[in-house]
Amino acid sequence: MDYLLKNGRLLINDHLQICDLLITDGKIAALGNDLTAAAATTLDLQGNFVSPGLVDLHVHLRDPGQTYKETIRTGSLAAAHGGFTFIGAMPNVTPVPDNVQQVQTMVQRNRAEGVVHIGQYATITTERTGRQLVDFPALKAAGAFAFSNDGSGIQNTATMEQAMRAVAEVGLPLAAHVEDDSLIHGGVMNAGTRAEQLGLPGISNTVETAQLARDLALAQATGVHYHVCHVSTAESVQLIRDAKEAGVNVTCEVTPHHLLLSDQDIPADDGNYKMNPPLRSEHDRQALIVGLLDGTIDCIATDHAPHSDAEKQQSMRQAPFGIIGSEMAFSLLYTNFVKTRIFTLKQLINWLSQKPAQIFQLATSGQLSVGQPADIAVFDLDHPYQITAVSLLSKGHNTPFIDTQVCGETVYTFVAGQIAYQRGGTK
Known part of the structure; x- marks a missing residue:
């Protein structure tokens, strides 16, 4: 029609x-x-x-493997409800899209069952274990639009360097969840006074920044398009700013919830406030806003991560990490930042549409022009x-x-x- x-x-x-x-x-x-x-x-x-359809580079559809949380159908309907016309589906599903057959299956299912365009991430390593690298050229040919082990930082430096060199050769982005497992110590929210008040174990900024600093050095050496998922700390923003000035091929995203909330907004031990990376300090939140405004942070992505009500209606000690975002990202950001004149509408649409399409080379997304x-x-x-x-x-x-x-x-x-x-x- x-x-x-x-x-x-x-x-x-x-x-x-x-x-x-x-x-x-x-x-x-x-x-x-x-x-x-x-x-x-x-x-x-x-x-x-009337806006170009929004582009979300970071969504969890939970399908296959955890369809009680979300499916390709419901997740893409949620994206459409939020004005998104393209989403990137992360690979932390079961079975994992780490081989040609599974990537092809996911690409076909996304097309058949999704109501928006869905780009399928393939993993960086088999089973997302951080050990054996996948066949990057074959998975690109099978339809992968980028590579990520999202939800798991790659702990071994040599593995990450080899992955970057291989991904650089196939010319796709490598999207990294940066997290040093050895520094987590069972944390469930940001380390600081609010965690102490709630009696909950904290996650320090160093969990993110230590691995990010390593990866930026590797990205400079390899030339890969290195994309940092859900940046959350002031130190990370500065590391990326410095890397861009040094010519590193790095891009990054920030989530709506990290722009809107800090750990001081957590009212109680409530699983709905548990996300990874956690809500950081007000100082970090302000640094993220500055990073967007000065171009250090390239775009906004939701990290839409659905869970069941029963799973999240627990203490932060037991609840899984994650927050949904597809259906409310634009309205929350428009209300809190555009109507208050912190962002312009043009800037917001750029970060939610044109810029993510540009940095991931999605030629048919993020535009309102004749012929598109x-x-x-x-x-x-x-x-x-x-x-x-x-x-x-x-x-x-x-x-x-x-x-x-x-x-x-x-x-x-x-x-x-x-x-x-x-x-x-x-x-």
Whole structure:
């Protein structure tokens, strides 16, 4: 079906302007004023904001292996609900996509069962154990769009160096979860005064920064495109800033929750506040905001990590790490940063759409231009709404943002020109 989107507001020359958009055969056919198309279904957007579809480089779909937490279908529906039209599916599933057959199977299933575009990560090592490297050229040929052992930092330096050299040869990004296991000591939240008040074991900033410093040195030596997942500390931001200035081919992401919350916002021993990396200090949170604004941090990614209610309704000592984010990322960030004039709308869309598409070379994502696939999100910037558990399309409800009032509700999400989500539609 073709669509004529009337009376939407597009960012043109940094200003919101009323503009029509015609979708034909899954692509953007025209942008302009007073467009007509007799054969197209007309939708009056009533001044709502028309954005390039959002791009999330970091999502956990839990499928196969833990489908009680999420599936390809529910996770991609959640992404569409949040305005995302492309997501990167992390490989910490069972069986692991560490061989040609499994990567091919996942690529096929993503295409058949997902309602948004899904890029499939392959692992860096077999079974994500950090020991034996995978066959990188074969997995790229099988359809992997990047490599990661997400959830597990690679502990052996020689293994990481060999992986970087091999991934550099195939020309894809290597996305790293940086965490030195020997420094964790059973921690469940950020080390500091709040952890002491709650009587919980802490995770120091060094757990992240020690391995990051090592990896940046290896990335400089190998030339690989090294992408740092979920940066969380001020020290990490400075290390990456220095590495970029030195010419290292490094990019990085930050999550909405690390931008919005610090460990001082944790009200009690509540499993919904347990995430990895943990919520850090207010000093770290402010450094992340500065890192985004000065270009050190390239993009925002949700690290959408669903768990069952029973798993998260425990002490942080027992609850698994992880927070959902697909369905509320834009609205939370728009409300807390754009409406307060800390970010501009243009900056936010760049970090959530254009920049992640650019750094991972996703040529058909992150754009609103004639001839490009019609991957489009439409947001209501003006009317507040409440995030509720019942409205979520993910199987997971594990977030402290339930019952928060925000602006920026998704009205439509179009993927390849077809409606993947519509406000008021059935679950």
